[in-house]
Amino acid sequence: MEEYLTPDSPTLQKVINVIPFLYDFFDDDVSFAVTDRTKYLFNRGKGTLNIKSELGLEVPKGGAAYVALSTGEFCCRKVPATVYGFPFKSYAIPIKEDGQVVGCLLMAKNIAKSEEFTDICQNLNDRMENITGVTKTMADALENMVVANNEILDSTNKTVEAADSTTEILSFIQDVSTQTRLLGLNASIEAARAGDLGRGFAVVAQEIEKMSVSTTDSVIKSTEQLETLSTASREVQEQVSQSNETFTTQAGRIEEILAAITELNEKVLELNELVKYV
16 A cells, blocks of 8 residues: 555545555546545556655645535546646545545546647647638639629520521511512613613612612621621530539539538537547
């Protein structure tokens, strides 16, 4: 049995006698101590927590043992690494005899690994938040691109419709031009029959034919240009539709990734909370 100060309380003596058997329950570094109402009676640990406190040393005010002795209730305090070079938790259980607090059982547990794990969880959480932010930005950008593509597609559809409508108008003008040319030809024939009396009318007939030919040429050129415009617009229409499908698919996949990241982030937060109880 380790060295200790003999307590006045038989209950404290029994606690001190049991302590040597408690170390086998812990794989990590651990330390046990027993106090009476004012001073340390027993103190022994293993590994990093084999901190030798002088027996008979007064229980420091503000510590877990002091709180447990004063209140008669369990107390847990975290001791930062700045005190002994490593962090640990101190657990204080008041020991009562005949309903009165006669002392305190202290246990200290090294929490360096759990704090290291907490730091890892926090770093992972920070990175997950960054990834989430980047993913959301990508999703928003894709959504904006889809909106822009839809606007382009709408404009292209209107251009195609306008080109088709214009083609119909030009076709009508072409029919009118053809009829006008026939009218001019008939007028020339009638002017020839009329001889000298139809000379003035013949000039008018020739001008009508020239106008008809000129109109026909213009209609042909306009039709060719409209066909080129319509073909190009339909190609743009098809490409925009295809890119829209691609963007929509990618946006869906990014949403799935974002959901998975969010779920993973929640698990990291749960782990971080669990570590607090270690």
